[in-house]
Amino acid sequence: MSLKEIQQTFNISKSVAGEAYRRVCRKYQQPTPGELLKQKWQCSRQWLLDHQQDILNENITVKEIAKQLNKKNKQIVYARTMLRKMLNITPPIPEADWLRAHQEDLQQLSVAQLQDKYHKTQGQVEYYLKVLKILKQNET
Incomplete structure:
Protein backbone atom coordinates (compact mmCIF):
# COMPACT_ATOMS: atom_id res chain seq x y z
CA MET A 1 0.00 0.00 0.00
CA PRO A 31 13.55 0.15 4.32
CA THR A 32 11.74 3.44 4.95
CA PRO A 33 11.30 5.92 2.09
CA GLY A 34 14.16 7.97 3.51
CA GLU A 35 16.43 4.93 3.61
CA LEU A 36 15.47 4.00 0.04
CA LEU A 37 16.31 7.52 -1.10
CA LYS A 38 19.65 7.36 0.71
CA GLN A 39 20.45 4.03 -0.99
CA LYS A 40 19.53 5.51 -4.37
CA TRP A 41 21.87 8.48 -3.79
CA GLN A 42 24.69 6.16 -2.70
CA CYS A 43 24.24 4.06 -5.85
CA SER A 44 24.27 7.19 -8.01
CA ARG A 45 27.36 8.51 -6.26
CA GLN A 46 29.15 5.18 -6.70
CA TRP A 47 28.20 5.07 -10.39
CA LEU A 48 29.67 8.55 -10.85
CA LEU A 49 32.90 7.53 -9.14
CA ASP A 50 33.11 4.29 -11.16
CA HIS A 51 32.73 6.21 -14.44
CA GLN A 52 34.58 9.40 -13.56
CA GLN A 53 37.35 8.87 -16.13
CA ASP A 54 34.82 8.65 -18.95
CA ILE A 55 32.57 11.44 -17.68
CA LEU A 56 35.39 13.94 -17.13
CA ASN A 57 37.18 13.11 -20.39
CA GLU A 58 37.45 16.41 -22.29
CA ASN A 59 38.91 14.73 -25.40
CA ILE A 60 35.59 13.31 -26.55
CA THR A 61 32.21 14.99 -26.87
CA VAL A 62 29.40 14.78 -24.37
CA LYS A 63 27.35 13.05 -27.06
CA GLU A 64 29.96 10.29 -27.45
CA ILE A 65 30.24 9.83 -23.68
CA ALA A 66 26.45 9.63 -23.40
CA LYS A 67 26.37 6.97 -26.11
CA GLN A 68 29.13 4.94 -24.41
CA LEU A 69 27.40 5.06 -21.03
CA ASN A 70 23.88 4.67 -22.41
CA LYS A 71 22.76 8.01 -20.97
CA LYS A 72 21.33 11.24 -22.34
CA ASN A 73 23.56 14.24 -23.08
CA LYS A 74 21.83 16.20 -20.32
CA GLN A 75 22.64 13.45 -17.81
CA ILE A 76 26.34 13.54 -18.70
CA VAL A 77 26.48 17.32 -18.32
CA TYR A 78 24.82 17.00 -14.91
CA ALA A 79 27.12 14.09 -13.99
CA ARG A 80 30.17 16.24 -14.83
CA THR A 81 28.86 19.00 -12.61
CA MET A 82 28.18 16.62 -9.74
CA LEU A 83 31.56 14.88 -10.07
CA ARG A 84 33.45 18.15 -10.11
CA LYS A 85 31.55 19.20 -7.02
CA MET A 86 32.19 15.86 -5.27
CA LEU A 87 35.88 15.85 -6.14
CA ASN A 88 36.32 19.61 -5.68
CA ILE A 89 37.54 20.09 -9.25
CA THR A 90 37.22 23.50 -10.85
CA PRO A 91 35.71 23.28 -14.34
CA PRO A 92 38.00 24.02 -17.28
CA ILE A 93 37.73 27.53 -18.67
CA PRO A 94 36.46 27.39 -22.25
CA GLU A 95 38.59 29.10 -24.85
CA ALA A 96 41.21 30.16 -22.30
CA ASP A 97 43.91 30.17 -24.99
CA TRP A 98 41.80 32.41 -27.25
CA LEU A 99 41.13 34.77 -24.35
CA ARG A 100 44.83 35.06 -23.53
CA ALA A 101 45.73 35.60 -27.19
CA HIS A 102 43.18 38.43 -27.51
CA GLN A 103 43.60 39.80 -24.02
CA GLU A 104 44.90 43.17 -25.19
CA ASP A 105 41.89 43.80 -27.46
CA LEU A 106 39.48 42.63 -24.79
CA GLN A 107 40.94 45.11 -22.32
CA GLN A 108 41.18 48.08 -24.67
CA LEU A 109 38.20 47.92 -27.04
CA SER A 110 34.58 48.63 -26.21
CA VAL A 111 31.96 45.89 -26.22
CA ALA A 112 30.56 47.19 -29.53
CA GLN A 113 34.01 47.24 -31.14
CA LEU A 114 34.71 43.70 -29.93
CA GLN A 115 31.36 42.54 -31.34
CA ASP A 116 32.22 43.98 -34.75
CA LYS A 117 35.81 42.76 -34.81
CA TYR A 118 35.16 39.17 -33.66
CA HIS A 119 31.58 38.72 -34.92
CA LYS A 120 30.29 37.87 -31.45
CA THR A 121 27.05 38.77 -29.70
CA GLN A 122 26.98 41.23 -26.82
CA GLY A 123 26.36 38.36 -24.42
CA GLN A 124 29.38 36.45 -25.71
CA VAL A 125 31.65 39.48 -25.41
CA GLU A 126 30.44 40.18 -21.87
CA TYR A 127 31.00 36.53 -20.98
CA TYR A 128 34.55 36.63 -22.40
CA LEU A 129 35.30 39.77 -20.38
CA LYS A 130 33.99 38.11 -17.23
CA VAL A 131 36.03 34.93 -17.83
CA LEU A 132 39.15 36.96 -18.64
CA LYS A 133 38.77 38.78 -15.33
CA ILE A 134 38.55 35.42 -13.52
CA LEU A 135 41.61 34.12 -15.40
CA LYS A 136 43.61 37.16 -14.36
CA GLN A 137 42.54 36.75 -10.73
CA ASN A 138 43.56 33.08 -10.75
CA GLU A 139 46.99 33.93 -12.15
CA THR A 140 47.80 36.32 -9.31
Whole structure:
Protein backbone atom coordinates (compact mmCIF):
# COMPACT_ATOMS: atom_id res chain seq x y z
CA MET A 1 0.00 0.00 0.00
CA SER A 2 1.42 3.37 -0.99
CA LEU A 3 1.54 6.50 1.12
CA LYS A 4 -1.19 8.10 -0.98
CA GLU A 5 -3.42 5.03 -0.62
CA ILE A 6 -2.99 5.05 3.16
CA GLN A 7 -3.85 8.73 3.22
CA GLN A 8 -7.02 8.25 1.14
CA THR A 9 -8.17 4.98 2.72
CA PHE A 10 -7.98 6.21 6.30
CA ASN A 11 -8.73 9.87 5.49
CA ILE A 12 -5.65 11.13 7.34
CA SER A 13 -3.09 13.85 6.67
CA LYS A 14 0.05 13.22 4.66
CA SER A 15 2.28 13.57 7.73
CA VAL A 16 0.24 11.07 9.79
CA ALA A 17 0.16 8.66 6.85
CA GLY A 18 3.93 9.05 6.46
CA GLU A 19 4.56 8.26 10.10
CA ALA A 20 2.27 5.20 9.91
CA TYR A 21 4.08 4.05 6.76
CA ARG A 22 7.49 4.41 8.44
CA ARG A 23 6.27 2.45 11.49
CA VAL A 24 5.01 -0.38 9.30
CA CYS A 25 8.33 -0.41 7.42
CA ARG A 26 10.28 -0.66 10.68
CA LYS A 27 7.94 -3.32 12.09
CA TYR A 28 8.40 -5.56 9.04
CA GLN A 29 12.08 -4.64 8.69
CA GLN A 30 11.60 -2.94 5.34
CA PRO A 31 13.55 0.15 4.32
CA THR A 32 11.74 3.44 4.95
CA PRO A 33 11.30 5.92 2.09
CA GLY A 34 14.16 7.97 3.51
CA GLU A 35 16.43 4.93 3.61
CA LEU A 36 15.47 4.00 0.04
CA LEU A 37 16.31 7.52 -1.10
CA LYS A 38 19.65 7.36 0.71
CA GLN A 39 20.45 4.03 -0.99
CA LYS A 40 19.53 5.51 -4.37
CA TRP A 41 21.87 8.48 -3.79
CA GLN A 42 24.69 6.16 -2.70
CA CYS A 43 24.24 4.06 -5.85
CA SER A 44 24.27 7.19 -8.01
CA ARG A 45 27.36 8.51 -6.26
CA GLN A 46 29.15 5.18 -6.70
CA TRP A 47 28.20 5.07 -10.39
CA LEU A 48 29.67 8.55 -10.85
CA LEU A 49 32.90 7.53 -9.14
CA ASP A 50 33.11 4.29 -11.16
CA HIS A 51 32.73 6.21 -14.44
CA GLN A 52 34.58 9.40 -13.56
CA GLN A 53 37.35 8.87 -16.13
CA ASP A 54 34.82 8.65 -18.95
CA ILE A 55 32.57 11.44 -17.68
CA LEU A 56 35.39 13.94 -17.13
CA ASN A 57 37.18 13.11 -20.39
CA GLU A 58 37.45 16.41 -22.29
CA ASN A 59 38.91 14.73 -25.40
CA ILE A 60 35.59 13.31 -26.55
CA THR A 61 32.21 14.99 -26.87
CA VAL A 62 29.40 14.78 -24.37
CA LYS A 63 27.35 13.05 -27.06
CA GLU A 64 29.96 10.29 -27.45
CA ILE A 65 30.24 9.83 -23.68
CA ALA A 66 26.45 9.63 -23.40
CA LYS A 67 26.37 6.97 -26.11
CA GLN A 68 29.13 4.94 -24.41
CA LEU A 69 27.40 5.06 -21.03
CA ASN A 70 23.88 4.67 -22.41
CA LYS A 71 22.76 8.01 -20.97
CA LYS A 72 21.33 11.24 -22.34
CA ASN A 73 23.56 14.24 -23.08
CA LYS A 74 21.83 16.20 -20.32
CA GLN A 75 22.64 13.45 -17.81
CA ILE A 76 26.34 13.54 -18.70
CA VAL A 77 26.48 17.32 -18.32
CA TYR A 78 24.82 17.00 -14.91
CA ALA A 79 27.12 14.09 -13.99
CA ARG A 80 30.17 16.24 -14.83
CA THR A 81 28.86 19.00 -12.61
CA MET A 82 28.18 16.62 -9.74
CA LEU A 83 31.56 14.88 -10.07
CA ARG A 84 33.45 18.15 -10.11
CA LYS A 85 31.55 19.20 -7.02
CA MET A 86 32.19 15.86 -5.27
CA LEU A 87 35.88 15.85 -6.14
CA ASN A 88 36.32 19.61 -5.68
CA ILE A 89 37.54 20.09 -9.25
CA THR A 90 37.22 23.50 -10.85
CA PRO A 91 35.71 23.28 -14.34
CA PRO A 92 38.00 24.02 -17.28
CA ILE A 93 37.73 27.53 -18.67
CA PRO A 94 36.46 27.39 -22.25
CA GLU A 95 38.59 29.10 -24.85
CA ALA A 96 41.21 30.16 -22.30
CA ASP A 97 43.91 30.17 -24.99
CA TRP A 98 41.80 32.41 -27.25
CA LEU A 99 41.13 34.77 -24.35
CA ARG A 100 44.83 35.06 -23.53
CA ALA A 101 45.73 35.60 -27.19
CA HIS A 102 43.18 38.43 -27.51
CA GLN A 103 43.60 39.80 -24.02
CA GLU A 104 44.90 43.17 -25.19
CA ASP A 105 41.89 43.80 -27.46
CA LEU A 106 39.48 42.63 -24.79
CA GLN A 107 40.94 45.11 -22.32
CA GLN A 108 41.18 48.08 -24.67
CA LEU A 109 38.20 47.92 -27.04
CA SER A 110 34.58 48.63 -26.21
CA VAL A 111 31.96 45.89 -26.22
CA ALA A 112 30.56 47.19 -29.53
CA GLN A 113 34.01 47.24 -31.14
CA LEU A 114 34.71 43.70 -29.93
CA GLN A 115 31.36 42.54 -31.34
CA ASP A 116 32.22 43.98 -34.75
CA LYS A 117 35.81 42.76 -34.81
CA TYR A 118 35.16 39.17 -33.66
CA HIS A 119 31.58 38.72 -34.92
CA LYS A 120 30.29 37.87 -31.45
CA THR A 121 27.05 38.77 -29.70
CA GLN A 122 26.98 41.23 -26.82
CA GLY A 123 26.36 38.36 -24.42
CA GLN A 124 29.38 36.45 -25.71
CA VAL A 125 31.65 39.48 -25.41
CA GLU A 126 30.44 40.18 -21.87
CA TYR A 127 31.00 36.53 -20.98
CA TYR A 128 34.55 36.63 -22.40
CA LEU A 129 35.30 39.77 -20.38
CA LYS A 130 33.99 38.11 -17.23
CA VAL A 131 36.03 34.93 -17.83
CA LEU A 132 39.15 36.96 -18.64
CA LYS A 133 38.77 38.78 -15.33
CA ILE A 134 38.55 35.42 -13.52
CA LEU A 135 41.61 34.12 -15.40
CA LYS A 136 43.61 37.16 -14.36
CA GLN A 137 42.54 36.75 -10.73
CA ASN A 138 43.56 33.08 -10.75
CA GLU A 139 46.99 33.93 -12.15
CA THR A 140 47.80 36.32 -9.31
